[in-house]
Amino acid sequence: MSEEKRIEFGLRHPPCRPVDEVASFAQRAEDAGFDMAWFPDSQFLWRDVWMTMAIAARSTSRIGLGTALTNFETRSVATTAAAISTFEEFAPHRLRVGIGTGDSAVKTLGLNPTKLTRMREEMDRLRKLVRGEPVTFGGTSGPYANRLMRVKVAPGYEVPLYMGATGPKALTLAGAIADGVIILSGASPELIERSIGHVRRGAEEAGRDFGELDIVLAAHTAITRDEAEAAQLVKPMVVASTQLGAGAALREIGIEIEVPPVADGVYPDMTHAEDWDLAVERAQEWVNDDLGHRYATRYALAGTAESVADRVETAVSLGITGFYILGLSSYELPESVLEAFGSEVIPRVRGGAAG
Numbered sequence: 001m002s003e004e005k006r007i008e009f010g011l012r013h014p015p016c017r018p019v020d021e022v023a024s025f026a027q028r029a030e031d032a033g034f035d036m037a038w039f040p041d042s043q044f045l046w047r048d049v050w051m052t053m054a055i056a057a058r059s060t061s062r063i064g065l066g067t068a069l070t071n072f073e074t075r076s077v078a079t080t081a082a083a084i085s086t087f088e089e090f091a092p093h094r095l096r097v098g099i100g101t102g103d104s105a106v107k108t109l110g111l112n113p114t115k116l117t118r119m120r121e122e123m124d125r126l127r128k129l130v131r132g133e134p135v136t137f138g139g140t141s142g143p144y145a146n147r148l149m150r151v152k153v154a155p156g157y158e159v160p161l162y163m164g165a166t167g168p169k170a171l172t173l174a175g176a177i178a179d180g181v182i183i184l185s186g187a188s189p190e191l192i193e194r195s196i197g198h199v200r201r202g203a204e205e206a207g208r209d210f211g212e213l214d215i216v217l218a219a220h221t222a223i224t225r226d227e228a229e230a231a232q233l234v235k236p237m238v239v240a241s242t243q244l245g246a247g248a249a250l251r252e253i254g255i256e257i258e259v260p261p262v263a264d265g266v267y268p269d270m271t272h273a274e275d276w277d278l279a280v281e282r283a284q285e286w287v288n289d290d291l292g293h294r295y296a297t298r299y300a301l302a303g304t305a306e307s308v309a310d311r312v313e314t315a316v317s318l319g320i321t322g323f324y325i326l327g328l329s330s331y332e333l334p335e336s337v338l339e340a341f342g343s344e345v346i347p348r349v350r351g352g353a354a355g
Contacts, residue, residue: 008322009346010036011338012068015047016331022052023059025333030063032342038068038098038324042105045272045330050083057091065091068182068324069100069164072122073111081129081151088155098182100164103244104272116173123161123177132156166246168198175202180214182324185249187219187311188298192318217315218324222302223340230302231292233328235283238295239263240270253298257286272330305340309348316349
């Protein structure tokens, strides 16, 4: 690990329980040595992300808090700027805003994910609004058409904006416009190197210093007794990743399957299945044990604590500066993952210091 840049560990906190319980879990994550508590944003699945983060901020003192991921379809750039401004009033300099093109929050409303051209425009407007600068929202009629507007309570300084990205074009754009990139395209050495290459190209083409970017590897994670158990548990994610456009990355690690856009009987989708056992059963139609093993060991971080720690150390050696650890369940707080990372993985990567 470089002395200049501390390797950071972030843990997904799905707002799946009453907010006080989620806040208490964030306090435990802070005590276990995690640097970030990331909160997903999907209106049908969980409690409101901004209200949950606010309560978590009051229950913690050091850990950073961030959205992973919000979007510009269900929350306008102006609404998000106001939320950021309010959050900064009572938890200054602890916030990171992770933004993506939109998955369950967007698709369940019948909306389309954000186009990358619009992502660039909205990220720029969000920066300006948070800095307190006026922007125009266009329009063709009414008294406010093309009028410059500003957020009155804006903090007036930069708040880190992260972009979640999977494909080459999105990764390249993230390197050009974001303070941090949340890589959603696999944890094997070859996939990490490929993803970082796209981010680096985007940064260099934009005239930015690649070394200043935070490169965060997002990976669904399960700590299991053995690799066979891990291979079973991740099968729904093999289907989900294929559905979400990660086919090219999966092919690089020997996974190529054809799946329907929606798996019948699994609610609301494979990624966020309410009944994970049922999702595993349905996924077996497309995913055999070998493909599950490939995914667990090369796309996800699933297996014994020792094997997961090995892969984390490999990722660090390839240039990853942070981790976004996602438990498989969207409706349970990731207790076993917190315990394993707090007691084994984080101390090992940091040479014995878990905080």
